[in-house]
């Protein structure tokens with residue numbers, strides 16, 4: 001009996017030891033609501049990588065001052081566990097500065113990483129390390145990134161915010177943050193080739209592949225890596241150390257394509273994102289200490305998966321081959337015949353003269369074009385900004401069952417911290433509640 005009991009206790013200890021959360025890979029699809037993800041699943045004719053995770057739920061996204069959040073307030077909620085006003089990053093409406101999950105992780109000796117396809121000083125990545133009243137203060141955000149050393153591994157775009165004007169940058173204060181980062185021990189790289197050749201033992205990395213954002217997924221230049229390539233390399237580097245790691249990966253441009261009401265752009269951006277999630281899931285599957293979370297900061301565009309007649313023409317969407325941005329840069333609806341030909345060539349659709357007039361005379365031709373194309377394939381958009389519909393969360397690995405049900409965006413970092421055992425070093429502030 002005693003033998004059996006001892007065996008039982010040993011087993012329990014072993015199970016709890018092996019199912020502990022050591023590493024966190026936290027994916028945020030900017031603007032990726034359930035509709036964006038599921039539309040891509042329909043187009044591809046298969047479940048997306050993260051849809052196969054065993055646990056999931058819904059996440060409310062409202063900010064402190066609006067039912068419709070922006071990425072700064074949503075990023076703050078997802079990174080620090082607090083609601084703030086739209087536009088603000090890790091500073092509450094009453095001025096209280098709140099710590100981020102990365103800052104707390106650092107205090108525990110955890111390695112931190114950020115991978116995005118926008119400028120690394122954009123709202124979502126900034127929410128993990130910066131504290132500013134306005135997300136537009138990107139030069140200040142860049143300074144905070146380098147000075148704080150909160151993030152060990154940074155990949156994305158936006159070197160112009162790190163350099164003074166005389167070196168081709170955007171800074172008026174003369175600071176050369178790239179040099180400063182190198183002095184602090186960061187390896188600085190700017191091309192995909194350099195990324196692929198990085199030694200495994202790279203301790204700190206600042207990788208900025210473009211002066212501003214990276215190219216859209218469907219038009220990415222050879223010198224710029226794809227998201228999955230960055231995630232692969234980051235996991236390779238971070239898993240080399242004795243310390244655990246927390247890595248945030250953003251599919252930054254899903255949001256922008258949805259702002260344009262561009263279903264093709266959304267398709268390609270969600271695909272790039274889900275491929276990166278697959279890399280993380282493959283890593284997590286080989287071990288039992290890595291929690292992968294996939295969520296969004298908000299929905300963008302109010303995308304509806306049918307505008308009538310019990311149908312959506314996914315076959316037609318599958319024939320699209322260019323983004324609206326690309327078409328509008330290269331063709332003008334004012335030049336009726338060539339525009340019509342281009343739409344036939346790149347979208348497989350025939351526009352009527354009325355359609356073209358509508359696009360040409362619209363205040364925002366780009367969005368009007370997106371709307372017309374939406375009508376042709378039977379999808380609808382309610383807005384060119386964000387919507388208030390809750391977003392999905394998917395989770396895989398130890399502790400994944402905690403990400404189930406109807407959650408608030410502030411719950412996510414709080415659950416993560418509970419799972420990894422960081423004490424909640426939160427200041428006691430009254431949280432704003434939306435009525």
Ligand SMILES: [Zn+2]
Pocket residue numbers: 031071255256259300386
């Ligand atoms: Zn947006």
